[in-house]
Amino acid sequence: MDASKQLLVMDSSPQGRVTESTSKIMNTVSLTLIPALAVSVWVFGWDAVRVLALTSVFCVGFEWLLSKWVSYKIDYMDGSALLTGILLAMNLPSSSPWWLILIGSLVAIGLGKQVFGGLGQNIFNPVLVSRTFLIISFPVELSLWPKPFAYDGSTGATPLGVLKTEGVGALSGTSIGDLAMGQMGGSVGEISALTLLLGAAYLIYKQYIAWEVPALFIGTVFVFTGIFYLIDPTTYADPVFHMFTGGLFIGALYMATDMVTSPLTKKGRIVFGIGCGFFTAVIRLFGSYPEGVSFAIVLMNGFVPLLDKYLPDKKFGMVKNG
Amino acid sequence: MLLRTFKRGGIHPPEEKLSADLAIEYGEIPGSLLVPVNQHIGKPCNVLVKKGTAVKRGDVLAEADGFVSSNVHAPVDGKVQKILNFPQLGGQIKECIQITPDNPGESYQSVLEGDTFQEVDVDGLDRDEIRKTIAKAGLVGMGGAGFPTHVKLSPPPDKTIDTLIINGAECEPYITADHRLMIEKSDELVRGIKILQKLFDDVMIYIGIEENKADAIETLEQATKDEVKMKVIPLKTKYPQGGEKQLIKAVLNREVPSKGLPMDVGVIVQNVGTLKAIYDAFFYQRPLMERVVTVSGNVVKRAGNILVPIGTPVSYLIEKYEIDKSRIKRLVSGGPMMGRTSYSFESPVSKTSSAVLFFDDSVYDTRDENPCIRCGNCIAVCPMGLPVAQVTEMIKANNVTPDIKNYIMDCIECGSCSYVCPADRRLVHWMRFGKNIINREN
Numbered sequence: 001m002d003a004s005k006q007l008l009v010m011d012s013s014p015q016g017r018v019t020e021s022t023s024k025i026m027n028t029v030s031l032t033l034i035p036a037l038a039v040s041v042w043v044f045g046w047d048a049v050r051v052l053a054l055t056s057v058f059c060v061g062f063e064w065l066l067s068k069w070v071s072y073k074i075d076y077m078d079g080s081a082l083l084t085g086i087l088l089a090m091n092l093p094s095s096s097p098w099w100l101i102l103i104g105s106l107v108a109i110g111l112g113k114q115v116f117g118g119l120g121q122n123i124f125n126p127v128l129v130s131r132t133f134l135i136i137s138f139p140v141e142l143s144l145w146p147k148p149f150a151y152d153g154s155t156g157a158t159p160l161g162v163l164k165t166e167g168v169g170a171l172s173g174t175s176i177g178d179l180a181m182g183q184m185g186g187s188v189g190e191i192s193a194l195t196l197l198l199g200a201a202y203l204i205y206k207q208y209i210a211w212e213v214p215a216l217f218i219g220t221v222f223v224f225t226g227i228f229y230l231i232d233p234t235t236y237a238d239p240v241f242h243m244f245t246g247g248l249f250i251g252a253l254y255m256a257t258d259m260v261t262s263p264l265t266k267k268g269r270i271v272f273g274i275g276c277g278f279f280t281a282v283i284r285l286f287g288s289y290p291e292g293v294s295f296a297i298v299l300m301n302g303f304v305p306l307l308d309k310y311l312p313d314k315k316f317g318m319v320k321n322g
Numbered sequence: 323m324l325l326r327t328f329k330r331g332g333i334h335p336p337e338e339k340l341s342a343d344l345a346i347e348y349g350e351i352p353g354s355l356l357v358p359v360n361q362h363i364g365k366p367c368n369v370l371v372k373k374g375t376a377v378k379r380g381d382v383l384a385e386a387d388g389f390v391s392s393n394v395h396a397p398v399d400g401k402v403q404k405i406l407n408f409p410q411l412g413g414q415i416k417e418c419i420q421i422t423p424d425n426p427g428e429s430y431q432s433v434l435e436g437d438t439f440q441e442v443d444v445d446g447l448d449r450d451e452i453r454k455t456i457a458k459a460g461l462v463g464m465g466g467a468g469f470p471t472h473v474k475l476s477p478p479p480d481k482t483i484d485t486l487i488i489n490g491a492e493c494e495p496y497i498t499a500d501h502r503l504m505i506e507k508s509d510e511l512v513r514g515i516k517i518l519q520k521l522f523d524d525v526m527i528y529i530g531i532e533e534n535k536a537d538a539i540e541t542l543e544q545a546t547k548d549e550v551k552m553k554v555i556p557l558k559t560k561y562p563q564g565g566e567k568q569l570i571k572a573v574l575n576r577e578v579p580s581k582g583l584p585m586d587v588g589v590i591v592q593n594v595g596t597l598k599a600i601y602d603a604f605f606y607q608r609p610l611m612e613r614v615v616t617v618s619g620n621v622v623k624r625a626g627n628i629l630v631p632i633g634t635p636v637s638y639l640i641e642k643y644e645i646d647k648s649r650i651k652r653l654v655s656g657g658p659m660m661g662r663t664s665y666s667f668e669s670p671v672s673k674t675s676s677a678v679l680f681f682d683d684s685v686y687d688t689r690d691e692n693p694c695i696r697c698g699n700c701i702a703v704c705p706m707g708l709p710v711a712q713v714t715e716m717i718k719a720n721n722v723t724p725d726i727k728n729y730i731m732d733c734i735e736c737g738s739c740s741y742v743c744p745a746d747r748r749l750v751h752w753m754r755f756g757k758n759i760i761n762r763e764n
């Protein structure tokens with residue numbers, strides 16, 4: 001090339017940047033869900049695969065459709081829609097009919113994310129918006145949780161459901177080991193605490209999620225339910241049971257840590273984690289729904305703008321002059 | 323040993339100090355020099371020469387106008403060819419004095435050897451005399467900002483200065499100019515420090531050096547071992563430790579108040595290059611006419627540190643280092659974190675050009691901004707503790723409230739926030755944009 005005609009690049013500093021990108025983060029989070037998904041397939045069979053495939057295709061598909069439609073730019077392949085799809089699958093029963101999945105995906109992408117203005121703008125976790133919407137609109141479908149290893153379509157209540165309707169005595173046969181491994185009724189992804197923990201540990205190591213949120217979330221549930229267990233063990237289940245059942249692990253590790261809908265600062269994240277744990281425990285112990293994780297997170301999502309505003313990091317130089 | 327550093331934020335970009343072990347070399351006088359008239363922060367100078375004026379090395383080309391201003395000297399013997407506006411390293415267009423030297427091609431080393439050393443009785447120096455000599459020599463902070471040194475050394479009487487920090491952090495990737503000075507000119511630096519020591523009563527001197535420059539730490543420890551009031555402080559390598567506020571926090575654990583200056587906590591910070599210039603001004607009566615520049619980047623076959631007269635065009639460095647011009651895509655003056663891109667190979671080296679870096683497309687790329695995913699990384703690394711993500715959104719929305727202004731004015735433009743943003747948002751750029759909005763309002 002003729003050197004005299006060559007144009008130099010003008011750019012703002014800094015020149016260098018980390019090799020992270022939105023899609024890399026989103027896809028990594030998706031990949032870390034593979035162990036948990038594998039357990040689901042093992043426990044619920046091919047139905048789990050069916051749900052997962054449908055939510056993924058629907059979520060990315062809806063975002064693609066919307067990208068043709070709205071005035072702002074939507075990068076539907078940035079991995080965020082796919083992650084929403086995967087997480088939505090993990091929040092549904094493996095017996096979900098296709099139309100339920102279709103509605104769920106539409107609500108997650110449309111109402112949960114794009115009405116706010118797309119990626120990064122939504123206040124509430126899109127997956128949980130969808131799940132909450134479905135629980136309220138289709139209570140029957142969302143209370144039929146397939147039994148583990150049944151593969152024949154027979155359904156039953158989740159351990160938390162049993163606890164809520166029949167009391168703590170009905171739980172005597174459940175083993176904590178089974179619960180931790182995921183051998184219980186529940187949604188596609190919520191069952192295996194250990195594999196979720198494995199995936200999340202990697203994300204914490206990569207600093208893609210903040211450890212404060214899940215640690216304080218789960219810790220608060222444990223302490224709070226523990227206090228009531230100590231007060232009256234015949235009415236209240238023990239805290240270890242509470243830790244490993246329901247959606248606590250997937251909620252604390254993958255839903256509450258969603259970057260977009262959790263606080264920006266460490267102080268905010270601490271309050272957020274404790275708040276999620278507190279409301280989860282209150283709903284489980286005293287509410288009318290057996291499970292409180294989604295409601296608690298969505299509720300705390302609503303506080304995030306306030307936490308960001310009122311719990312900023314300490315600015316450098318906020319000292320007395322001299 | 324637990325090394326000192328600043329606590330809040332900071333990053334550790336790849337160091338890339340390719341020229342760390344390469345001794346300072348001397349260039350030749352280039353065929354033409356472009357000496358920028360204003361190389362400092364403050365009032366613009368008055369140009370004293372015009373087209374055709376014959377100048378001798380050391381003559382004042384442009385004179386300081388008032389106290390907060392700084393002289394500019396002719397770096398070589400020659401004739402003023404033209405006075406023109408020309409793009410600088412960093413992009414702005416500024417007035418320059420073009421000089422055609424009498425002896426192009428002469429080795430700069432032999433020019434320097436022609437200067438005579440004159441012993442100075444430091445103890446006999448009077449404080450005003452010291453400040454005057456420094457002002458006359460046109461000294462400015464050579465680390466990048468270019469604040470006139472004599473102004474910095476004249477705090478108002480109500481501020482007591484008890485500590486002087488010598489900034490040897492050099493935390494930007496690639497740059498090694500100060501590093502080499504500390505190794506090769508340690509005695510000169512110590513003599514320069516002793517002159518500054520005279521300015522204040524009972525002042526303690528700390529030399530802050532990052533641990534990745536172990537040889538510089540050792541050399542200066544050796545050079546200062548008999549000095550009770552001088553101490554080398556090894557620092558943990560972390561960017562932006564060379565920022566004055568961060569350096570003071572690291573060395574002394576004192577926090578300069580927001581909107582305040584180092585002198586508010588009794589400190590003055592001086593850059594290594596400036597100290598060498600102080601030494602030259604006193605012991606050689608040599609005003610600031612030259613500086614060490616690091617030449618580096620991924621398209622240079624051999625990196626280096628070279629002492630050149632101020633006004634030397636980049637094209638001279640390209641030739642000297644045999645850089646393949648056709649491969650250069652990005653010309654950066656200063657380090658990659660804070661340095662600006664430039665678009666002319668004829669832009670001159672100024673008093674504040676610590677490095678000239680040459681890159682092709684493979685190292686850095688220009689990316690589009692994506693939506694903020696609220697990861698909080700920018701906030702976590704901001705050494706000033708600013709809510710970067712929210713503040714930049716407000717600036718983009720042209721919604722600069724008084725609260726937001728306070729944040730914007732505290733930004734030191736270190737670039738750590740943009741560096742870690744996964745969505746490639748140009749956060750420093752928006753911060754600067756915000757500063758412009760505020761300046762326009764005032």
Ligand code: SF4
Pocket residue numbers: 703704705706707708710732733734735736737738739740749750753
């Ligand atoms: S906001 Fe300013 S001070 Fe903070 S990291 Fe960004 S450039 Fe540095």
Ligand code: SF4
Pocket residue numbers: 693694695696697698699700701710711739742743744745746747749
């Ligand atoms: S680093 Fe970028 S994506 Fe993350 S919060 Fe800051 S601006 Fe948003």
